[in-house]
Amino acid sequence: MKAVFVDRDGTLNVNTGYVGDPxxxxxxxxxxRGVRALNDADFAVVVVSNQSGIARGYFTDAQADAVDARVRELLAADGARIDAMYRCPHWPADERAAGVPECDCRKPKPGLLRAAAADLGIELALSWMVGDRLLDMEAGRAAGCRCVLVPGVPPHQPAEDMSKAPPDYRARDLADAARFIIDTQHTGTQRPAASPRAGSR
Ligand SMILES: [Mg+2]
Ligand SMILES: [Zn+2]
Structure with missing residues (x-):
């Protein structure tokens, strides 16, 4: 199965900062519209999201579930289906307290994409990552997917330098991203996975 992994905050829903209330x-x-087009083109649509607000104690796992459910519900009301949602609830590497082990799921690591691939039978080489941040592009490439950048809503400040993991396409919005993916899914091959970079986040 082929999939499009989609970031949540800033990409599917407006990023109001540590979204913990549905x-x-x-x-x-x-x-x-973008998700619906991907549904119709037989891509699994899988949300992969960093939610360090859980580690920080800003909201609970159950509250994060409620936000996820609301995202799904609002999209479904527009005919768009999310097939699965994966999240990392852990601290960023550079903010962990001493002794807290680093997780392998927080983007830019590819752990969420790999877990979804194993659970759902997704072929990563046929799959894509769409997100609004450099770490989304890094996670997608590390998993062996092609990557599309969308403008964050609101845009991330300060603007990020994408030269570490240049997207295959910079879309106007998620509908444009879906159009590009559907039009080009059969062309080219995946790039080699980016090598891990010390100090990246
Ligand atoms: Mg985002
Ligand atoms: Zn994690």
Whole structure:
């Protein structure tokens, strides 16, 4: 099976910062249309999301579940289906307290994509990652996927230098990303996975 891995905050829903309340969920313009197009093109749509707000104690795993459910519900109301959602609840590498082990799932690591691939039978070489941050592009490439960057809603400040993991395409929005993926899915081959970089995040 082929999949499109999609970042959540800033890509599917407006990133209001550590989104922990389902009442705060607002879907990004054109996101539902993009997901729907991917559904129709037989891509599994799998959300992969860093949620360090859980490690930080800003919200619980159950609250994160409620936000995920609201994202799914609002998209479904527009005919768009999310097939699975994976999250990393851990600390960023550079903010962990001493003695807390580093996880292998926080993007830019490819752990969430690999876990989904194992669970769902996804062929990573046929799959794509779409997100609004450098770490999304890094995670996608590390997993052997092709990558599409969308503008964050709101855009990340300061703007990030994408030269460490240049996207295959810079889309206007998620609908444009889906169009590009569907049009080019059969062309080219995946790039070699990026080699791990010390100090990247
Ligand atoms: Mg994001
Ligand atoms: Zn993690």
């Amino acid at each position: 009442a705060d969920v607002v879907i990004v313009p054109h996101a539902a």
